Amino acid sequence: MAKSSGNESMKKDAVFIFSEDQLGYKFSDTHPFNQKRLTLTVDLLRELNALSSLDIVAPRTATDEELSLAHDPHYIEIVKKASLETAETSIYESYGIGTEDTPIFPHMHEASASLVGGTLTAVDYVMEGKSSHALNLGGGLHHGFKGRASGFCVYNDSSVAIKYLQQKYNARVLYIDTDAHHGDGVQWSFYDDPNVCTISLHETGRYLFPGTGNITERGSGEGYGTSFNFPMDAFTEDDSFLEIYRTAFREIIDSFKPDVILSQNGADAHYFDPLTHLYGTMKIYQEIPKLAHELAHEYCDGKWIAVGGGGYDIWRVVPRAWSLLWLEMNNIKAPEGELPKNWLNRWTKEAPIPFIPTWMDPNPLYEPIPRKAEITEKNKQMLDKALLLLRQQQSYKNHQQH
Numbered sequence: 001m002a003k004s005s006g007n008e009s010m011k012k013d014a015v016f017i018f019s020e021d022q023l024g025y026k027f028s029d030t031h032p033f034n035q036k037r038l039t040l041t042v043d044l045l046r047e048l049n050a051l052s053s054l055d056i057v058a059p060r061t062a063t064d065e066e067l068s069l070a071h072d073p074h075y076i077e078i079v080k081k082a083s084l085e086t087a088e089t090s091i092y093e094s095y096g097i098g099t100e101d102t103p104i105f106p107h108m109h110e111a112s113a114s115l116v117g118g119t120l121t122a123v124d125y126v127m128e129g130k131s132s133h134a135l136n137l138g139g140g141l142h143h144g145f146k147g148r149a150s151g152f153c154v155y156n157d158s159s160v161a162i163k164y165l166q167q168k169y170n171a172r173v174l175y176i177d178t179d180a181h182h183g184d185g186v187q188w189s190f191y192d193d194p195n196v197c198t199i200s201l202h203e204t205g206r207y208l209f210p211g212t213g214n215i216t217e218r219g220s221g222e223g224y225g226t227s228f229n230f231p232m233d234a235f236t237e238d239d240s241f242l243e244i245y246r247t248a249f250r251e252i253i254d255s256f257k258p259d260v261i262l263s264q265n266g267a268d269a270h271y272f273d274p275l276t277h278l279y280g281t282m283k284i285y286q287e288i289p290k291l292a293h294e295l296a297h298e299y300c301d302g303k304w305i306a307v308g309g310g311g312y313d314i315w316r317v318v319p320r321a322w323s324l325l326w327l328e329m330n331n332i333k334a335p336e337g338e339l340p341k342n343w344l345n346r347w348t349k350e351a352p353i354p355f356i357p358t359w360m361d362p363n364p365l366y367e368p369i370p371r372k373a374e375i376t377e378k379n380k381q382m383l384d385k386a387l388l389l390l391r392q393q394q395s396y397k398n399h400q401q402h
């Protein structure tokens with residue numbers, strides 16, 4: 001094999017989009033959405049020597065024109081106004097801001113536009129061939145709507161990025177969302193678009209925000225059959241979660257054949273997460289990126305953009321989960337055993353709860369669930385129902401071909 005010359009710029013496996021500016025997306029000191037998790041993750045990866053300044057790319061800020069790819073110009077103006085004034089919050093509530101979930105904070109527009117710009121930076125790196133993969137952990141704000149904020153999300157970086165991928169690169173995009181909450185904002189943005197496929201695995205909306213994400217939400221018009229939802233029962237555990245993820249992802253990508261994968265990597269399906277009721281352990285966060293990585297190379301010439309998302313146990317769960325994602329993107333084998341001592345020592349005083357000192361969770365992590373078999377079976381039936389239409393289409397296609 002020819003050795004590449006020193007002058008030739010070598011294509012990197014992955015870039016890590018980050019700057020301290022991303023920490024400015026902060027609602028309050030007590031709000032569950034806490035970007036300290038970015039600091040903790042970056043520090044953990046640095047301690048592992050798995051992240052150097054050569055890997056890090058600063059996010060650019062999304063322009064108003066780019067934001068308006070997925071948002072109403074009027075809504076963007078409202079967000080800007082809210083960022084400046086200490087205005088009566090009631091004026092803004094019909095736009096979903098100034099609410100309990102999504103309070104107004106200083107420089108809200110700038111901070112939100114910078115998270116979107118991070119995902120656009122990731123897109124350009126991958127689509128211009130500068131790196132195979134790109135990670136923007138500050139992104140993943142999947143609840144943002146065209147004209148309204150929702151669920152801690154002001155602008156929807158993934159929706160903007162997908163429109164941008166279509167417009168600038170003419171790409172066919174597969175979006176896969178493993179956050180414990182339904183990826184509603186992204187789904188509705190592309191509900192009638194046959195060139196964008198959205199997949200969301202989440203805790204059923206029966207008792208959890210945002211309440212949508214039923215298997216019957218399959219898309220509309222020309223986009224019918226390109227929206228997929230896998231609502232899992234509360235208390236769903238690793239094996240059942242992963243069976244759904246692997247089966248759905250493989251069957252859908254094989255039928256849809258995208259040019260690029262955009263994965264949303266919310267880390268709130270873990271047993272410890274305070275806002276949800278799924279019973280995942282660190283095992284799912286080791287396995288989720290493995291398959292995304294494999295399929296990106298199998299179907300998309302490696303093109304894989306990953307963003308963050310939810311994740312509200314910022315001490316015990318998110319830094320480990322998101323580190324495993326970055327390691328996978330770089331083909332670094334997941335570490336075994338203990339977390340770096342220096343990292344644990346540095347943060348133990350500040351953490352309000354004791355750390356799990358190992359990469360994987362202790363087994364068992366919780367008392368056995370009496371309804372395990374019932375939940376697994378219910379999820380299996382849900383999986384089959386959610387894929388039924390796709391399987392019928394496939395067997396029809398196969399029939400036509402033979």
Ligand SMILES: [Zn+2]
Binds near residue numbers: 179181266268309
């Ligand atoms: Zn979530």
